[in-house]
Amino acid sequence: xxxxxxxxxxxxTRDSARAVAWYRDVLGLPVSEFTEGEVxxxxxxxxxxxxxxxxxxxxxxxxxxxxxxxxxxxxVEEVRANGxxxxxxxxxxxxxxxFVKDPDGNVLILHRRYKPRx
Amino acid sequence: MTIEVERADFIGVPVQDLKxxxxxxxxxxxxxxxQNSGERWVEYELGNVTLALxxxxxxxxxxxxxxxxxxIALRVPDVEEARRKLEAEGVxxxxxxxxxxxxxxxNFADxxxxxxxxxxRYAPYRDGSxx
Numbered sequence: 001x002x003x004x005x006x007x008x009x010x011x012x013t014r015d016s017a018r019a020v021a022w023y024r025d026v027l028g029l030p031v032s033e034f035t036e037g038e039v040x041x042x043x044x045x046x047x048x049x050x051x052x053x054x055x056x057x058x059x060x061x062x063x064x065x066x067x068x069x070x071x072x073x074x075x076v077e078e079v080r081a082n083g084x085x086x087x088x089x090x091x092x093x094x095x096x097x098x099f100v101k102d103p104d105g106n107v108l109i110l111h112r113r114y115k116p117r118x
Numbered sequence: 119m120t121i122e123v124e125r126a127d128f129i130g131v132p133v134q135d136l137k138x139x140x141x142x143x144x145x146x147x148x149x150x151x152x153q154n155s156g157e158r159w160v161e162y163e164l165g166n167v168t169l170a171l172x173x174x175x176x177x178x179x180x181x182x183x184x185x186x187x188x189x190i191a192l193r194v195p196d197v198e199e200a201r202r203k204l205e206a207e208g209v210x211x212x213x214x215x216x217x218x219x220x221x222x223x224x225n226f227a228d229x230x231x232x233x234x235x236x237x238x239r240y241a242p243y244r245d246g247s248x249x
Contacts, residue, residue, distance in 0.1 A: 028120030
C-alpha cells in the first residue's frame with residue numbers, strides 16, 4: 001500500500017477545550033481553521049480526542065511528539081514558567097530533548113538536532 | 119509568552135521488540151526507513167513527518183512499551199483497498215470502516231498495540247480544496 005503522508009496525530013485528552021487553549025497559548029500553535037479540536041504544527045495536525053467520551057479509558061501518550069524549537073533549554077523554561085510539568089532535558093549525542101507534559105500528562109519533546117545527519 | 123515551534127520533528131511510537139516493529143513498518147506498511155536509523159533507533163519518513171520507533175534499545179532495558187491509543191492517521195489513496203492488502207498480510211482491524219461524513223477511517227494496531235489509522239478525506243475543506 002502507499003502512504004502519502006500523515007494527515008493527523010490524535011492526542012488523548014480529558015478536556016478538549018483546555019487542550020486546544022494550552023497548545024495555542026503555551027506552545028503558540030495555531031488553532032485549525034477547518035476542524036474543531038485541532039491545532040496545526042507547521043507540518044502535521046494534532047487532533048484532540050476524548051476517549052472517555054467514547055467510553056474508552058483515558059491513557060496519556062508516553063512516547064512523545066517531538067516539536068522542533070531553536071533553543072531547547074530556553075523553550076523548556078518558557079513552558080515551565082507557564083506552569084507545565086518538566087521531566088528534564090536529555091542530550092542524546094545528536095540532539096537535545098526537553099521532556100515536558102501537557103495538562104493531560106501527554107509527553108512532548110522540545111527537540112533540536114545539533115549534529116549533522118549522515 | 120509562547121515558544122516558537124518550527125515543525126513536528128517526529129512522532130514517537132513505543133515498541134518492545136524493535137526488529138519485529140521494523141519488519142511491520144518497513145515491510146507490511148511499506149514505509150521508507152531513513153538514514154538516521156541504526157541498531158537502537160529506527161525512523162520512517164512519511165513525507166510530512168517522521169515516525170520514530172522508541173524501544174528498550176534506545177531507552178534502556180526497563181522500558182515498557184505500552185501501546186499508545188492515539189491513532190496516527192496515514193493518508194492512503196483508497197482506505198478499502200489498503201485495508202484489504204493489510205488484512206491479506208494478517209493485520210486485524212479494530213472495527214468496520216467508518217464513513218465520518220467527510221472521510222473514511224479504519225483503525226488497526228501494530229504488533230505492540232499502537233493504534234494506527236487508514237484515512238482518506240473525500241469531502242472538500244471549507245475553502246473548497248481537497249487533500
